[in-house]
Amino acid sequence: MYRFQLSGYITEMSNLLKMSARLLLLAILIITSYRPASAELLLEKPYRGISLLQCYASRTQCRNLCNLLYKAELKNNIVAIIADGTFGYNLASLAYCADVLTLDQRNLKVLMYAHSGPAARVPRDYRGQPGWAAGVPARSINWRIQHDKAFQDSYRAHVRERIRPAVMYLLAKGAQPLVGWLEDNFSENAFVWFYVLTAEELGGLPVEYVRNHVHGHQFTPVGVTDEVHTIDPDEGIENGITFNDGFEVQINPCMKVKDSQTSMADLEEVQFNMGLQGNAHINWFGPYQGRGSRHPLKRKFPSPTACEERAIIKLLRSR
Numbered sequence: 001m002y003r004f005q006l007s008g009y010i011t012e013m014s015n016l017l018k019m020s021a022r023l024l025l026l027a028i029l030i031i032t033s034y035r036p037a038s039a040e041l042l043l044e045k046p047y048r049g050i051s052l053l054q055c056y057a058s059r060t061q062c063r064n065l066c067n068l069l070y071k072a073e074l075k076n077n078i079v080a081i082i083a084d085g086t087f088g089y090n091l092a093s094l095a096y097c098a099d100v101l102t103l104d105q106r107n108l109k110v111l112m113y114a115h116s117g118p119a120a121r122v123p124r125d126y127r128g129q130p131g132w133a134a135g136v137p138a139r140s141i142n143w144r145i146q147h148d149k150a151f152q153d154s155y156r157a158h159v160r161e162r163i164r165p166a167v168m169y170l171l172a173k174g175a176q177p178l179v180g181w182l183e184d185n186f187s188e189n190a191f192v193w194f195y196v197l198t199a200e201e202l203g204g205l206p207v208e209y210v211r212n213h214v215h216g217h218q219f220t221p222v223g224v225t226d227e228v229h230t231i232d233p234d235e236g237i238e239n240g241i242t243f244n245d246g247f248e249v250q251i252n253p254c255m256k257v258k259d260s261q262t263s264m265a266d267l268e269e270v271q272f273n274m275g276l277q278g279n280a281h282i283n284w285f286g287p288y289q290g291r292g293s294r295h296p297l298k299r300k301f302p303s304p305t306a307c308e309e310r311a312i313i314k315l316l317r318s319r
Contacts, residue, residue: 039105042075043317047109047280048271049078050312051245053182054289055094057087058301061288066097068309072316076107078280080243082182083112083162086119086131087296094166098173108175109208109280111227111241114163114198117183117214129295132158138185145193152197159201167205180210180227183245188219195221210241231262233273242274243282251285251308264311268318283315 050069055062069077079097083089094110101108119126120138127135132155136144144151163179170177179198186194195209211220212227220226226240231247249267250257257263267283274281285308290299304312 042073042104042106044075045317046275046278047076047078047107048074048275048316049080049109049280049282050316051243051282051284051288052079052097053082053113053245053284054087054296054299054301055079055081055097056083056090057290057297057299059090059093059096061301061303062093063096064303065288066100068304068312069316070100070103071309072313074106074316076109076280077101078109078111078241078282080111080113080282082116083166084115084132084158084182085162086116086129086134088130089162091166091169095169098170098175102173102175108170108173109178110166110170110175111178111180111210111282112163112166113180113182113212114159115181115184115194117181117185117212120185121183121214125294130297132162142185142187142190145190145197152193155194156197156201159198163198164202164205167202167207171205176208177205178208178210178225178241180212183212183214183229185214191219192221195224212241212243231266231270233270235274237274237277237279239278240280241282242270242279243284244270245282245284247284248286249284251287251304251311253311254307264315268315271315272319283312285312 050065052062052065069079081094098108098110115133116131119131119134120136120141123135123137129135133141145155167177181194184191191211208225210225210227211218212229216228226237227243228235228237228240229243229245231244235242244262244267248261250261250263253264271281271283287302290296290301292298292300
């Protein structure tokens with residue numbers, strides 16, 4: 001059985017590498033005019049980047065956002081992707097980003113969320129939608145991951161079929177894979193079960209694990225990185241990950257900032273302060289997560305306009 005599994009993984013990686021070669025050639029053709037003269041010209045900053053939560057749903061938008069991050073010419077890059085199936089599963093999009101964002105000796109971290117906590121908090125809105133355990137209430141998930149063997153096995157299969165191939169591809173490209181659970185609602189015991197089951201399925205691969213609890217700082221085991229979603233520049237987190245997910249930003253510098261929005265100047269302050277505290281920071285821009293439908297796969301996914309692209313690159317390259 002193990003020989004068969006190994007053969008399957010080898011075949012899968014061979015196919016991915018062939019696909020990678022074609023995608024890399026396309027990437028080079030698209031962004032050649034933006035390439036720095038040498039790797040030494042890349043800007044040295046703490047890890048920072050942009051949200052690609054919806055990356056699997058729109059290959060075109062995903063490529064455009066990854067190209068944008070490439071044009072920012074940063075040495076240390078980080079992106080985040082929902083990998084639980086909520087936005088489908090399209091490893092080719094992730095492969096494209098990994099190819100582009102490891103060029104010129106760039107460093108790349110990719111945070112993949114193996115489960116979406118928001119779907120568990122309002123299960124009625126997610127029933128019938130894609131995504132592992134979509135429509136299952138948080139309380140039920142907490143109990144079943146500890147006591148329900150069939151539920152545990154379904155999660156193991158999810159990690160084995162969706163997370164592991166992505167991890168292996170990222171490692172092959174020299175990128176650092178991170179695995180977390182988006183805004184999780186887990187009890188302490190439930191989190192340990194998710195953590196252990198995931199680690200077992202990833203078989204000792206060099207993965208960094210991340211805890212992102214819906215209520216911020218919660219129980220985080222030793223060796224697991226803390227992640228907080230915030231726009232507070234003085235958030236008390238060090239050597240973790242910060243993310244303004246859910247906090248709307250006015251990207252267009254020509255438009256007035258509404259009371260419900262954060263300005264790009266304020267987001268720059270957050271990004272800078274988080275870097276001073278040793279954190280990697282991910283910038284989230286709501287419109288790119290899709291419009292027109294509550295169903296993740298029926299949305300329209302706009303790409304940044306030229307004006308928005310300039311504003312985001314300016315933010316990424318700021319102090």
